[in-house]
Amino acid sequence: MKRIAVLFGGMTVAVLALRVLLVPGAPDALESVAGALGFADLAVEEEAWSPFADYETRFFESVWFARLSAGLLGVGLLCGLGVFWGRSLPRSKAG
Amino acid sequence: MHIPDGFLSTPVWAGSALAAVPAVGYCLRRTQNYFETSRTPLLGVMGAFVFAAQMIHFPLGVGTSGHLAGAALLTATLGPSAATVVMTAILVVQALVFQDGGVLALGANVLNLAVVGVWVAYLPLRGSRKAGARTRRAAAFLGAWMSLMAVALLASAELSFSKVAPPVSLFTSMLAIHALLGIAEGLITTAGLAAMERLDPAFVYAGELPGR
Numbered sequence: 001m002k003r004i005a006v007l008f009g010g011m012t013v014a015v016l017a018l019r020v021l022l023v024p025g026a027p028d029a030l031e032s033v034a035g036a037l038g039f040a041d042l043a044v045e046e047e048a049w050s051p052f053a054d055y056e057t058r059f060f061e062s063v064w065f066a067r068l069s070a071g072l073l074g075v076g077l078l079c080g081l082g083v084f085w086g087r088s089l090p091r092s093k094a095g
Numbered sequence: 096m097h098i099p100d101g102f103l104s105t106p107v108w109a110g111s112a113l114a115a116v117p118a119v120g121y122c123l124r125r126t127q128n129y130f131e132t133s134r135t136p137l138l139g140v141m142g143a144f145v146f147a148a149q150m151i152h153f154p155l156g157v158g159t160s161g162h163l164a165g166a167a168l169l170t171a172t173l174g175p176s177a178a179t180v181v182m183t184a185i186l187v188v189q190a191l192v193f194q195d196g197g198v199l200a201l202g203a204n205v206l207n208l209a210v211v212g213v214w215v216a217y218l219p220l221r222g223s224r225k226a227g228a229r230t231r232r233a234a235a236f237l238g239a240w241m242s243l244m245a246v247a248l249l250a251s252a253e254l255s256f257s258k259v260a261p262p263v264s265l266f267t268s269m270l271a272i273h274a275l276l277g278i279a280e281g282l283i284t285t286a287g288l289a290a291m292e293r294l295d296p297a298f299v300y301a302g303e304l305p306g307r
Binding site for chain 2: 001002003004005007008009011012015016018019022025026027028029030031032033034036037038039042043044046048049050052053054055070071073074075076077078079080081082083085086087089090091
């Protein structure tokens, strides 16, 4: 179990690094379809009310730091939620 | 695929949310009863991995890009109930912290990806639990592909009911792109599971106790 957790932990770090280096590319599938069928404009254009909107932290001028810190925040939040939830599960169903 | 606010009509996003809440609640309760606690370290790790992987867009070569949805990967490693809850947590964090996917459309996104996406992926995975490695990998590929197609089908239906575009064009475009994306999803899922099986052959596909 530990080895699998380490594998995916390592892959998460690698994916985060990739995210920092990659330039956002073409629109995703739904955006493409919305553009082609003419309903893309219906999407509500909200101001960035979150300091982490679009996976970039507003506090940093460097795009790399902005992306890395936002990615780390998301990863940390989901790890934390997983640990918190895992601790609340009953301990009687070991597989 | 994260539906933004504005695409869905009020009855559709409200109805989707009404359907998603009890479904996720049921999965949460089921996880409390049936989750193998030896796998609890993976709840956070897999959630974090799928979150990170969803940020990476790869080009599809037809003027569009895609990213791993991760429903099949979560299902194979955590079982469908826990996968539903973890995917819901990912979607909530993405919508509320990173403004990815609409807040009003969150119920629809949860229903599509976390409920339907996960449980459709589970069908071939469950059927292949006692099969050989090749069959299990084929089932993982099929599960990932079917999962993405089901998500695309449901999203197309929600958009059609919201009258944003002619249904035929909508279904055709969405399913065509996601059929292609599903192949990438299947390959990534299968590669991830193959790596896990190499580390621990007994691990994969046993995330939930059978028949409950």
